[in-house]
Amino acid sequence: MVFVHGVGNRGGTLYQRRSTYQELLARVFLLPAVSDDPASTPVFAPLWGDAAAHARWRHASVPGRDVESLGGAVSDLDQDVVDAALEAVRWGRCEPDTLLLELAAQGLEDAVAVLFAALPGAVGDIGALTRAAHVAVQVLAYLRTQEGLHPEADSAVRHPWLASLRNDRELVTRLLQESEGYAFLPDGTPSRKRAPRRPEVLGPEGLLATVGWLRRKAVSAAQRPLRSRLFPALSDTVTACLGDILVYLKERGSVAEPGPIVRIVGATLDAAAEHRGDGDPLVVVAHSMGGNIVYDLLTHFRPDLAVDILVTVGSQVGYFEELKLFHASDDRIPNADEPKVALPTTIGRWVNVVDLNDPLAFRAAPVFAGVEDYRIPTGALWAHSGYLNEPGFYERVAGRLRSPR
Known part of the structure; x- marks a missing residue:
């Protein structure tokens, strides 16, 4: 299993604790649905955020706050x-x-x-x-x-x-x-x-x-x-999203010379594929911008890789394809003969999870053939950032994976 994080993640103690905690939740909830030996199944988590956006003036361009209060990126x-x-x-x-x-x-x-x-x-x-x-x-x-x-x-x-x-x-x-x-x-x-x-x-x-x-x-x-608490949280989320998306699109590179984020995530998928046992599926859980990176990688940079189960959560893959931002995007689709983009041959099963309270979560099924959209009703204001730390998310996705598509 591979976790590909979303925007705003940077290395450090808290990131390591979160990553460890998310792996633990995956082992007790999600892996039993897809593996006969969840305790020993390797779990990988590439940290691509350190190669993403770094604001040179420490987000001084964000309105409504002074420079000293900016602290970290998000x-x-x-x-x-x-x-x-x-x-x-x-x-x-x-x-x-x-x-x-x-x-x-x-x-x-x-x-x-x-x-x-x-x-x-x-x-x-x-x-x-x-x-x-x-x-x-x-x-x-x-x-x-x-x-x-x-x-x-x-x-x-x-x-x-x-x-x-x-x-x-x-x-x-x-x-x-x-x-x-x-x-x-x-x-x-x-x-x-x-x-x-x-x-x-x-x-x-x-x-x-x-x-x-x-x-x-x-x-x-x-x-x-109120404003001193909610405004920074909202503006940091938007800033992190815009920054990491723009830097990725600018620096993702080409097949011959892939950018640093593409190399980091691709190397991790290689390692996961190498370590899985016979008959074990390769499962990728990609949050937010991580879903866009994985799709770009599987359809353009590394079509030699194959993922048995892709779970995108709080992601924008459907919207990115509507805007034709992927290298593999075809401007001729949709048309009368192809109303949707075909499910990539490198993806066996694709489950896309959205929360209606998450402004950064987009459907994929209306755009891609064969994708299963699943709505998780948290009703929470922290929906976008909170998915992967909530046990209920893992339990619900496991139930989805146990059932036939």
Whole structure:
């Protein structure tokens, strides 16, 4: 399996934690759907962002802020999540100690998404992240079970124990108790069985540490004006997207002399193809701009490579093709005989995931033949940056891959 990241990713400690966390989630949710031995399946993640956009004046051209406050190239995923989720705190609709509890009242899955998406920023210990990834399995299996039992009900009916809780620490503790023993069967069906408790996740390095981190973020966020928090997050996302796209298009090069990003991603796909076992599929999960890079690579730069399963998420491949920005784009299509671009022979199965709340996610099925568009309804303001840190994303994609196209 190969993860190809999207815009705004740069090397560093937080990137490494996120990358490790995403690999862990893929191993416990996604790989069991496509591999008989998910624990030993190699997972690769090329870091192409360091070869992408580097603003020479540290984004001084972005309006509405001074140079000193610019910091890094983009806002952190965890900050995007927190800034979007904590508006209720700023407007006095809840206290910092009850942020998750307020979200859970509307939908427990929203609270779970925030909790697990914030983990890489809150918890630096890889062992704790590993335990949390396994806990995510039991939590998601519990949520899916309750959804199946009460398909039309709200959180109050599905989880009546929420009414007795007073704060977020109690929510996390009770959630772990209620989800104890839940797991997914090999076919993806949730079930419950007797299982040993995992008391270590309740310690200072586990999910409760994330609750404390969220509270500190909430207190800080509540003391800042709305525009000072939302404007930087939105403008950083747009800046990162524009910068990395423009640099890639400018420097992608030719087949004879490919650019640095093409070389980095291509070398990683070569390594993944070399390390896969007999009969194992080569799976590529490409987020945002990563999907455009992979498509360009498979259709022009490296048509000798073949991917069995391509999952593009929050990506713009369909829109790029509408604008005919790929080397392989044919201006004559669409026409009466070819209403869509044929599925590239280098791609076995292509699943494209979009969230209607994600302004950077585009459909692919109306443009490419044989592509499966799948809508994931998070309803979250952080949809574009939050996909790959949410256990629910992996669980839903795994279910899609288990079913026939």
